[in-house]
Amino acid sequence: MDKTQTESDRDLPQVRTQGLNLYYGPDRVLWSLNFDIPRGCVAAFIGPSGCGKSSYLRCLNRMNDFIPGARVEGHVLIDGADIYAPGVDVIALRRRVGMVFQKPNPFPMSIYENVAYGPRLFGVKNREALDETVRSSLEGAALWSEVKDKLNTLGTGLSGGQQQRLCIARAIATEPEVLLMDEPTSALDPLSTSRIEELIRDLKSRFTVAIVTHNMQQAARISDYTAFFLLGELVEYGPTSRIFTVPEDKRTEDYITGRFG
């Protein structure tokens, strides 16, 4: 979206998290998070349920704004701009930071309309431009060949794995810079899972991907960086190859070797 970036911008990490605290009412959910996600990488967040990894993910596109009583302290910088600064346009932010959810949630519309939803919101009306976006997004989500002859059928009529790829197509149709994925394969069978993992590896050439997963093998397979969360704290963060071979923290080692969690 931002084609006028200078070289120095491009060297910056895409997502910088600085002293981030999150509260749900009186409960503190995230404790002073500090880490950077480099541009064009896949960052995986692992940790037991309730450790705050999904809550963190939802901080990156401010979806936590909808939760009554949610409060954020600290800074999240995307391309160097603080998304929690006063006066930030949340709508514009969400166009730059796409999201794929745990449960496939296509709209009850046609496949075409699902993908065209985002571009239409930004006022794209030109038929050819929409057709092109729909085609390239579905290709990008590795779904085109399966649905190209039935674009006018209901998106909710697809199989679970296809639905999730449709949701990915919908998310990338707005050409975001960062793609958030909240356990995108937890509701899918192994075959669909491996297709989506393959897809994520392809996607990182175009987007920075932040993915929450409960599946440690998945994190090891697809990510460049891994963050281990525990009780709202970031225990360890680093290159995936190191985290999974020589973790520095005893708790990380216990978790990835399956001693708890």
Add this chain to the structure above:
Amino acid sequence: MLHTRKRGTTSPHFGGWGDRVAARTALSVSTVCILIMGFILYFLVKESLPVLKATTLSELLFGMDWYPQETPPALGMFPLIMSSLAVTFLSSAIGLPVSLAIAVFTAEIAPRRLRNLVKPLLELLGFIPSIVFGFLGMVVVAPWLQDRFSLLTGLNMANASALLGMMMVPIVGSLADEALCAVPRELRDASYALGATRWETIRRVVLPSALPGILSASLLGVMRATGETMVMLMAAGGAAVIPRSLFDPVRPLTSTIAAEMGETPVGSEHYHALFFAGLILLLITLAINLLSAKIEAKGFKLKGGNL
């Protein structure tokens, strides 16, 4: 063992006597209901058909004069049918948008605390007897209309339709609210995450998803308008002419039956004609039902692009 048990042997578990008692109760209750419906239809047809001996079907349906007390009686119901349709249409045009707006407000916009206040209040409005609305129409709306627009009478189509529209709001609004609330959170989240505003999300995702529910809620409201008698009797004016303006008095089928049934000898042509009016009402509601089913089916046929 479960799979070796013979059919028909009793068991307190699945398929046992408890299940069978429940199944047979449900069966007999629904059979009785269907039978009663059948009898109603049977008597309606049986009592209405003799009118065709006195006059023709086309004269009944399209005749312009309704003077049932004359000899021979003039039994043209076209003005009555048109009145019913016009009032149904006008009151729906008033009531449905208001109901939908209220439903969107309570389900999507109002904070939870306000919703918890407004929703029961709305439902309470639904308990107001229709005669109270009719009374309101007679003593409040009619004089005001008469003064404001210097009409001959304030008891007219606009008055009755407005009241009927208001009567629709509690039930349609409340049911449409339920339909909107039943739209899964995930769909809203998906829309917001794509950068949609709240209004865009309501208009493009929530409303289309809730459409079947909203449609059946609206249908209930329209049916209520078609079948409403008391308000018509009190506030519609009662002139058996085809309405040409909003402020013409009308005489729908329902209030005609209510007003005249007590005055006519059993078995007279007039008596049978009134039953025929009931049959027409039944057919109108049936037609509305079928129409809405068709609209609903069409709503699912998707519009969209071709490549």
